[in-house]
Amino acid sequence: MNCSVVKAAGYVLVHTPDMILHNGTTQTTEKITNPDSEYLKKVPEHIRPYEEVVNYAPNQAYIGNITPEELKGYEMPWYDKDVPNSNRFGKFGEIMPQDEFIGLLKISDAFDLVKLEKEFVKVIKEKLSAHPFFNENDLAKIKEGEELSEIEVQVKDHHAEAIYNHGKLVGCVKKAHEIDVNLNAHVMYENLVVKASGILAFKHLLHNNKIDPAEIEYVIECSEEACGDMNQRGGGNFAKAIAESGEAINATGSDTRGFCAAPTHALIKAAALVQAGVYENVVIVAGGATAKLGMNGKDHVKKGLPILEDVLGGFAVLISKNDGVNPILRTDLVGRHTVGTGSSPQAVITSLITAPLDKGGLKITDIDKYSVEMQNPDVTKPAGAGDVPTSNYKMIAAIGVKRKELERKDLGSFVEKHGMPGWAPTQGHIPSGVPYLGFAREDLTEGKLNKVMIVGKGSLFLGRMTNLFDGVSIIMERNPGNIEEKVTGASKEEVKTMIAEAMRDFASHLLKE
């Protein structure tokens, strides 16, 4: 079996302080149900400045400047500690400030729906011209900008979605149709945000790894938004739109959905497409969701913390044909939560974790690291949702105890050894399994690990079409290097082992008789 490999990964964050108040659903819901609430008044006092967001340990981990192991060394909570020598840019990507991202929204805008104020345009054009990825052509797409009064009219009289920067109106996203709710300004805004943050991740993947965009043949986008019009709400396709902006001229693509599980579904699909020889290079990509900004804001404010859900997340991963070096994706060792699995955590963990292990004759402890829902516990613990990755590791360990592969007393040490602290923002699909792919590629090549498991889970019931839960998983392992032998069939060693096994079976059969 000639598996595909995880060749490279890009990860980006975008600091979006104004979008917390104006676009995060916790806040927009509060504006409707309780417009004079104390919470809404307090939100602005709990917004972190950009520098703090850059200096925040989980964010530095997300873009690759500190490893999960190093993050463990930081005592929690993390929000009140700065990472020394932190940087906007990391080996995987960057943490982009809001004003530059608003410029990127305009660059990503194919239908001239984004209108930006003239003076603001001057500032961001200059800032973006210093960015390593944006050339003259990109900057030309920002145009000259509009008078503020024109933007005010659009927002006030034409239902445009306002764009704010540090509390000031600096632009808007216009509706794309007079009556179509799927093309209204709110939907267009969310869709442009997910597209733009996806583009940023895609560009980092290509630039940081010196990949020629023309070599990309297929793109799978796996966020949680839907683009289309009133005749096809989720018609698509973010994937091709991102490929276009990333100058992947030989690529087509499609969108895969599955709530938070979608990135792992996309990873398995990409692996299969490459392994089958349909395409040589497939990128899986997703941008971030404005709706989830400040999702747990009420708890953070109540407990006197900054609102920690202040960034959009994005990632892009390249899956390529076996190069004999990068870690392989074991499509024969895939776990899946089926319709018949049931929804108890026990059933879920069995289907996702132990089923693929059993296929490979492996034990729970044979996997060096499990990448589960890698939500940042700094965000979830104050909101009463606990430490999500740790809970997952405890569940995996508990199944290990039930399978008698682990002593109950070793539950804690299993979590320590086979787990990692969560570092990803709570952006639904963003923390689900995939944040570790970049580090995993390193750990399984230059590092000491041999096998890891990527697990994605999704809450399908939120869409009200089924009460079912969902999830998939795949084992990724160190590349054995011998591509030719794998292509032509079993190696000498494997043949020897097979003959020895057959002889043993035969002997034991004779003994029984």
Add this chain to the structure above:
Amino acid sequence: MDLENQKRVKELTEKYGAENIVVIFGAAEAESAGLSAETVTAGDPTFAGPLAGVELGLSVYHTVEPEFKEAVNADVYEEQISMMEMVLEVDEIVEEMSSIREQFTKY
């Protein structure tokens, strides 16, 4: 507790009567289980949903509490919940749920 679930609990209670409803929780944390239990007994503490200011006073139990464990088939419990029983902070959850029942449950 999300707004849709609050609505469902409210509608079921109106249909079948509060004395006939038991709400079973599976939340992983004592605090979140307690908040949900409070919502269907004393009303939505966030004042955002249909149960804001509505004191349903329903019976509330968590799946790892002994009352629930004793009421269900032992094999099913073993198959579906025993793993989580090993993982969760059972004592904290029992304490939290008991406190909610003592304060707010009417049935």
